[in-house]
Amino acid sequence: MKITEPSMSPGSANLRPQVSRLVSLRWVVPAISTALLAIVVTVFGTIAYRAVREATLQTAGKRVRTAAEAFSRPTTQVPVWVRQSRAIAATSHIAGIVRSNGLRVSDSARTLLRGMAPDTGQTLAAEVRSPTGAVLFGVVSALADSVQQADANSRVEIRVARGAGMSSSGSRQLMDSMRLARAYRDTLTTSELYVRGTHVLFERAVPILDRGQVVGSLVEVRTVVPASTTALSQLSQLIGENATFVVGNADGSVWTDLSRRIQHPPASLDAQVYERDGRRWIAASAPLATAPWVVSVELQESQVLAPVRALRWRLIGIGAVILLLAIVVTEWLGRRMTIPLTRLTTAAEGIADGDRHTRAIVFQRADEIGRLSRAFAAMTESIRASHDTLEQRIGERTGELRVALDRLRDAQEELLRKERLATLGQLSSSVAHELRNPLGVMTNGLYYLDVVLKDAPPKVREHLARLQAQVRLSESIITGLLDLTRTTVAKPGVVSVIPFIDDQLSRVGLPADIRIERDIDADVPDLWVDPIQIGQVMVNLFTNAMQAMESGGGTLSLRVRPHGPRVRIEVADTGPGIPPEDVSRIFEPLFTTKARGIGLGLWLSRTLAVANGGTLTATNHNGGGALLVLEVPTARAMVSADAADAEAGSNGGPAVWGEGERSPNAAVEAE
């Protein structure tokens, strides 16, 4: 069965904070400012519009009220019709009708009455009424006929006796239906409006006087329609254009716009708005002084508000233009701000990403963006400078670290080498110790055999000699090994150069094919060295030279010269020389180029030379072979140094070479 682990996706930690979506100031600034401006424009436009509308409506209301009040003002002038009607009522003809109770009507009376009710006027009838309101005599006009036709649907039956002077039953019946059954007082009277069919009628009356007594009324039954155009134009002059004139009873029962009956709210002196015929009207009403009527002057609201509406559209247009301008200007401003900011941001991101070639952008502007760009450029420069400094410092530190590391490695290698050497020393010391006795036994045995077998065959003698040589070699190797572990404290003394060198040469025993070239100054001073140690060094140098020339022989050159406070001993051979790559390592312990040998000879030689206050160096000479140079102090130099010490007031004790190198362990040597 296979179990599949759910794949775990490692949570990727993004260091740079992520903005879900960039909203550019380039769009935010125009949007906000345009929205604000739109609100401001709308609010102010609305306020202005409302104020103007209110003011206009108030003005219109005042106008209609003023006009209405003007109608209500009592006038001292007696109207024409009153004068004319009074004149007629005052004639004897009319009075005659009253006296005869309507039975006798003179022609003159007929003519007068017909003149009051012409066919082309608004008067339907002219009547003479008794004080009780009974009609004594009347004349109807052609208008009554048209009214009857217009009111075909009404139940009023009108028979017109056109031009007839007599009141027929028909006309009486007609007038009964048409008139307001009313008696009028002695004063001039205008009746309330009343409706017959579709017509709005009213009556006006003057008293009929007989010898100063009121005996009846001369009544005109009139219709409010149709109003003559002249009358309307006069009215409009009075109340202004666009205004309409509406009349109604004081109790509000009947209203007419002078052409027909209308519906109208109750009269109000204050301007009010109401709806009629699908339009809104501003109206103000006032009672008439000369009739029991109310006059209402009205203005159509839409006409009043027409200029206000025009203003509104103009406001909207201006607002739109302002908003458009705002969008364009703020977008331009936003771009002016955001484009440099975007470029600066790109540069900053470049620097943040480690792009050191990003160039700082400087905008030569007097505003904050210019300042920002200059600050940014300065910062970039500073970052670059500190970066450079940092890199340089890192470079320096790295170099120092490398040097320190090299030193450390060298020290470590040195330590390792010393440790190796110490181990080797211990090992070789114990090996040498252990081999000492067997070699001694072998030496002794060989000696015994050599003595006993004096007369043995040559072959036996030859083998004995070879064995003796090999044992001697083994002994010298062991002695060398033991030397390594011995203390290097020098015990110097005065050594005479020439016999000392001869001694060492004889110890080596150079083969015949190697020639020795000696160049030793006769007056070379005595040495101040440990003869055993420096003797060992000389033997090593000679042995090395000899081994370098093992195949085919050569010349060993020996040159000795005083060299300042020292003597310089040069040993040169004609061998192959030291390979250049080995010159620096040739004095290292355990370094060897020979097939046989453990690589301690030159190292030990140098150690001994140094322990005796000298030096040992190796090069190749012009002839191609190796040149080893040993310098050791002279006895003369030592004496003068002693004298100098004594003069300097030191303790004056004998100077011992290598005294400073004596370690506590060196004194107690393991056996």
Next chain:
Amino acid sequence: MEQLDRRTIMVVDDDRDIVETLCDILELRGWNTLRAYDGDEAVSLATQPGVGWILMDVRMPKRSGLEALEAIRRVRPDVQVVLMTALASADVLAGTENLRDVALLRKPFDLASLFALLG
């Protein structure tokens, strides 16, 4: 009184081969030899008559050469002593008060130097 035979030598070493070869060589050269293989033996043999020389190793089990020498000196103050020792030890021993009249032979030594010492 017994007479000291100047030509009698006792060779002391814990290494028997050393003792045998040295004794054989010395006998070849006309010496009488006595062989001892540790300090105790050396001390007991030293009282035997005629021992004029003692060739002794310093480093030995039971009783070291120096201890044996001290004991021998008590009974034979006149005996000639050659101590064989390692190079380093020889350096340390040289100049020690008790060994003023003792010859030191550094190991390994060649027989010539031994013969020279013995005269």
